[in-house]
Amino acid sequence: MTRGNQRERDRERAMARSGSKTKTKxxxxxxxxxxxxxxxxxxxxxxxxxxxxxxxxxxxxxxxxTFHKEIRDSALFILRGRGED
Incomplete structure (x- = not known):
């Protein structure tokens, strides 16, 4: 059984639903x-x-x-982002 253009229509509908909800920084x-x-x-x-x-x-x-581990991990992430290990 062929699906015809159902996949294309589903993609179009998905794009229309998401609209401009793309993640940008x-x-x-x-x-x-x-x-x-x-x-x-x-x-x-x-x-x-x-x-x-x-x-x-x-x-x-x-x-x-847990909180202190979270702070430590965040600080390490920030330092690594600057290229300092």
């Missing part, structure tokens, strides 16, 4: 500016979590370890 920043922005966001996140832990808001023992 065009935020007008250079890679260096993006790294600085991301590093600042990570520092703010770490400061917020440290303040929360200092006030006794850390009730989930293993969560603290």
């Amino acid at each position: 065009d935020d007008g920043l250079t890679p260096e500016q993006r790294r600085e922005r991301d590093a600042k966001a990570l520092q703010e996140k770490a400061a917020k979590k440290a303040a929360q832990a200092a006030s006794g808001g850390d009730a989930g023992g293993d969560h603290n370890f």
